[in-house]
Amino acid sequence: MTKDEIKTAMKAKGTRPVDLAKKAGVSRSMVSHVMAGRYPGSRVRGWIAEALGKTPPEIWPPKC
Secondary structure (H helix, E strand, C coil), X not given: CCHHHHHHHHHHCCCCHHHHXXXXXXXXXXXXXXXXXXXXXXXXXXHHHHHHCXXXXXXXXXCC
C-alpha cells in the first residue's frame, strides 16, 4: 500500500496518524516515515497493521 492508501484506510477506520503516534509513544513524523515504507523493523508497523486489521506484509509486501 502507498502512504496515501494507508492514510485513507486509517481514516476509514476512524484512526489518525497522530493517534497512533501517541499510542506507540513516537512522533507523528515517525509514523509518517513508517507509512512511507521507511524503517522496516519498526514496531510502529505493527501498530499501523493492527489499526487496519491487516498484517505488516499485507501493507508492505516484501521486496524481491
